[in-house]
Amino acid sequence: MTNPTAAELTGRPRADALRAEITRLAAELAQDGTPPRLAVVVATEDEPTAWYVRSIARAAARTGIACDTVRLPADASPEQIRERLSELGADPTVHGVILQTPLPEGSVAAELADAIAPEKDVDGANPLSLGRLAAGLPAFAPATAEAVVQLLDAHGVVVAGRTVAVVGRSTVVGKPLAHLLLDRDATVTVCHSRTVGLPAVTAAADIVVAAAGRPGLITAEHVKPGAVVVDVGTNPTPDGGLVGDVDAAAVGAKAAALSPVPGGVGPITTALLLRHTVRAAARVL
């Protein structure tokens, strides 16, 4: 008897390829007098958020995209945040706008995101972007959701005609991902914290995407032998590390393929934010 181990669905090769394309496009745009610029609005002193924003800024710098961190006080009002987003929408030197979460108490991202100009909404946060995506119209998808599809593509995983269980119904991952997968002819089941008998539901699927934000939620009983499993979870550990939603050891021994955390969906997500930014600068959606 062999000891099967799941293939590792690493995101780095696709992220590298995307970055090469982005670097080329950013250089062309700069030469044409439109140096691409991304603005990340931050209204929190949360340290993991600061770390994430720094990682975006670093990735942007490496590809030749300017990245401004636009700081607001951690007690900023919804009106202040909305006003700042509108200003960035009107600024012709800014091409991409991200509203970073968490937000101050009293502010809800989905309610403020309509102040992000749709043509600069590089993380697909404006409800209009989500609606256009759902309606099959051109729109920037939330980068994490699109990254899942790109990761599967990069590893030759066909989704058309297959069943996909998406665990998590968030506006930033689960719901837009369902639409992206439907567009590709997958049969999609959206599961969540109120799903009864989750293991049986996910174990019926050819592909399982874990996007619930609960460490270790997906165990061996949640996946059928030979399934493809994508782990979108990025849960901070007490020692400053990162774990996904999947029990990698148990699932890795049963699944055909599993994406690592970190190094799976994450690198592609960051690359897509930058790709959307150069596309916004080039006015190619």
Add this chain to the structure above:
Amino acid sequence: MTNPTAAELTGRPRADALRAEITRLAAELAQDGTPPRLAVVVATEDEPTAWYVRSIARAAARTGIACDTVRLPADASPEQIRERLSELGADPTVHGVILQTPLPEGSVAAELADAIAPEKDVDGANPLSLGRLAAGLPAFAPATAEAVVQLLDAHGVVVAGRTVAVVGRSTVVGKPLAHLLLDRDATVTVCHSRTVGLPAVTAAADIVVAAAGRPGLITAEHVKPGAVVVDVGTNPTPDGGLVGDVDAAAVGAKAAALSPVPGGVGPITTALLLRHTVRAAARVL
């Protein structure tokens, strides 16, 4: 051995109750100087469409809502349609706007519907409405999708924690319905014409909603014994009648409950268009 027959999920009692509420609200609005008015934009000479629009106008008249059929030529351009929608958006005497399909060749409803003012978008056709719905923000849902949820409610069918297979991924029914059901804590699978092994997928579900527009698509093998089946199909028959997507005889002998066509989802759909119109007039979304 008994000969089981599915309970009939008729839509008329709920539609009647809604109409009573709407009539009362419409009278109040008229008394306050805001007689509610619905405009239906029609750019086709299609006879079933004309019939449907007349049925909306009749239902509106019965509840005290003015209903204008706004006719455009069957060869109207997208620009003409868009302009008309914008005019209606700016007209303070009009509270609800519906863009009736089919549209002339070259016009796509999803692409034109962003010209419907969101606060008058009583059939949830503007992508912004769909995105707000998906994001859990207040929005008018497409009436047909909302009617499915209302029909289940009216008959005491609980969806929370249950599995629902939605057959059909249209922007007007399948996709918004998935969001409405997710909001109610159902576990939702969206199936479509490219779903492989549809009977097995739908037969795993507690509730099956047929919204594919294919007469007789759902047969006994597609449903498990005791399932609840909602038929959204409205397929014209050669003799001028209407049939759903469900083989009612076969499925009726196996399911616990089945909605009839006509008389199931349809009456509630019309009532909800009118309810949205009075809500739009009252500025209560």
